[in-house]
Amino acid sequence: xxxxVAKKAAAQSAKRREEKLTRERVIAEARRLLDERGxxxxxxxxxxxxxxxxxxxxxNHVRNKxxxxxxxxxxxxxxxxxxxxxGDWRERLKATxxxxxxxxLANPRAIPLVQGADVLDLNLFRxxxxxxxxLRDAGLGARESLTAxxxxxxxxxxxxxxxxxGPFRGLDPAEAARRGMLPPDxxxxxxxxxxxxxxxxxxxxxxxxEIIIEGLARGAA
Amino acid sequence: xxxxVAKKAAAQSAKRREEKLTRERVIAEARRLLDERGxxxxxxxxxxxxxxxxxxxxxNHVRNKxxxxxxxxxxxxxxxxxxxxxGDWRERLKATxxxxxxxxLANPRAIPLVQGADVLDLNLFRxxxxxxxxLRDAGLGARESLTAxxxxxxxxxxxxxxxxxGPFRGLDPAEAARRGMLPPDxxxxxxxxxxxxxxxxxxxxxxxxEIIIEGLARGAA
DNA sequence: ACCTGAACACCGTTCAAGT
DNA sequence: ACCTGAACACCGTTCAAGT
Numbered sequence: 001x002x003x004x005v006a007k008k009a010a011a012q013s014a015k016r017r018e019e020k021l022t023r024e025r026v027i028a029e030a031r032r033l034l035d036e037r038g039x040x041x042x043x044x045x046x047x048x049x050x051x052x053x054x055x056x057x058x059x060n061h062v063r064n065k066x067x068x069x070x071x072x073x074x075x076x077x078x079x080x081x082x083x084x085x086x087g088d089w090r091e092r093l094k095a096t097x098x099x100x101x102x103x104x105l106a107n108p109r110a111i112p113l114v115q116g117a118d119v120l121d122l123n124l125f126r127x128x129x130x131x132x133x134x135l136r137d138a139g140l141g142a143r144e145s146l147t148a149x150x151x152x153x154x155x156x157x158x159x160x161x162x163x164x165x166g167p168f169r170g171l172d173p174a175e176a177a178r179r180g181m182l183p184p185d186x187x188x189x190x191x192x193x194x195x196x197x198x199x200x201x202x203x204x205x206x207x208x209x210e211i212i213i214e215g216l217a218r219g220a221a
Numbered sequence: 222x223x224x225x226v227a228k229k230a231a232a233q234s235a236k237r238r239e240e241k242l243t244r245e246r247v248i249a250e251a252r253r254l255l256d257e258r259g260x261x262x263x264x265x266x267x268x269x270x271x272x273x274x275x276x277x278x279x280x281n282h283v284r285n286k287x288x289x290x291x292x293x294x295x296x297x298x299x300x301x302x303x304x305x306x307x308g309d310w311r312e313r314l315k316a317t318x319x320x321x322x323x324x325x326l327a328n329p330r331a332i333p334l335v336q337g338a339d340v341l342d343l344n345l346f347r348x349x350x351x352x353x354x355x356l357r358d359a360g361l362g363a364r365e366s367l368t369a370x371x372x373x374x375x376x377x378x379x380x381x382x383x384x385x386x387g388p389f390r391g392l393d394p395a396e397a398a399r400r401g402m403l404p405p406d407x408x409x410x411x412x413x414x415x416x417x418x419x420x421x422x423x424x425x426x427x428x429x430x431e432i433i434i435e436g437l438a439r440g441a442a
Numbered sequence: 443a444c445c446t447g448a449a450c451a452c453c454g455t456t457c458a459a460g461t
Numbered sequence: 462a463c464c465t466g467a468a469c470a471c472c473g474t475t476c477a478a479g480t
Binding site for chain 1: 366368369375409411
């Protein structure tokens with residue numbers, strides 16, 4: 001029958017369409033597309049193509065592109081482990097922010113897109129509660145703890161963005177030195193630092209974490 | 222003559238065209254457009270319209286949109302004051318990063334666009350040299366100073382982004398509380414912090430700066 | 443050298459129509 | 462309820478042509 005022929009043709013041209021289209025499937029495919037082919041490949045049309053469906057079909061499961069990206073953000077955040085509850089406050093703090101960093105680094109292409117996404121996920125608040133709890137144990141007050149939490153969050157996310165963008169992206173002293181922009185008498189310290197070879201992001205993160213925690217311990221005392 | 226009539230008509234429909242089109246004028250107008258009407262208004266076509274010129278005329282002064290944005294970034298960075306050279310290392314550090322913060326906050330709409338722009342401007346390296354110099358005076362080594370400089374940069378830019386995006390944009394514990402996502406027995410500290418009213422960004426910045434500097438002084442000793 | 447208009451290859455989204 | 466095709470109002474950029 002003509003019907004069945006048409007069905008077969010549709011199934012062929014739309015390989016990925018065995019399963020029903022759902023919000024979860026749309027978002028999962030969006031993540032895969034973003035991860036494998038980058039942000040430019042993540043268009044509503046391209047995504048629909050990957051799913052073997054018309055672009056407008058997506059709008060039954062996602063309000064608009066903004067909502068799609070919020071969905072990606074949420075699905076990334078769900079990979080945050082629930083933080084440990086026991087141990088020294090310093091170690092609990094470190095564990096919480098190391099975990100945040102790991103999840104971000106595991107999803108490098110999602111991070112720039114997800115900046116400023118709206119994601120109210122329980123996992124994030126669990127991490128926040130754990131962080132506040134550790135800070136209170138360090139002797140900080142309610143207000144100070146909140147400020148310190150955002151200090152640590154800013155530091156962690158900033159460092160992650162920096163690492164993802166590539167070392168010195170857009171502000172490379174070595175490049176400036178190569179172009180002769182930096183006369184040695186005016187910029188001795190930059191030139192010394194630049195010659196100091198490669199950059200260890202893990203070490204820089206641990207160093208920053210240590211400094212901040214040390215400052216908090218000190219400030220609370 | 223028909224020529225002169227045509228000229229007049231062109232001059233009328235293109236009010237802003239008295240002056241010659243230059244890279245500087247293109248970038249200045251782009252900044253104005255971005256500042257007053259936001260990132261969506263900053264299209265090559267819209268910008269050309271503002272300048273009373275065909276879209277393609279811009280490409281004589283700017284390689285492409287990426288280059289236009291790099292130009293905006295550069296023109297913002299040029300507003301960074303040259304850092305002071307004397308004084309206590311703590312005060313010099315604070316002054317440097319307060320200045321960076323001020324320039325960013327004065328150009329809120331440019332900041333998100335400018336993330337990841339390529340801008341090798343002398344002003345930025347002057348600030349970096351000043352920062353490294355202060356850190357060396359604090360007793361840090363070459364490598365540590367560089368790491369600490371990026372810690373402070375990350376912190377400052379992170380805090381600025383956060384402030385520009387709006388308080389708790391995308392991660393609002395108060396909103397989550399309103400939606401009943403946060404049972405009081407599991408999230409006592411978040412709920413306490415949230416009830417603590419409004420957020421003071423200036424104070425949070427100064428607090429963070431203090432903590433980091435304290436940590437650096439302590440770590441060096 | 444600098445500018446133009448037309449065209450190309452895309453976007454996100456609305457709408458009316460189909461099942 | 463879910464999906465479709467056609468259309469709308471945009472993009473950035475290339476190209477060939479004008480002065």
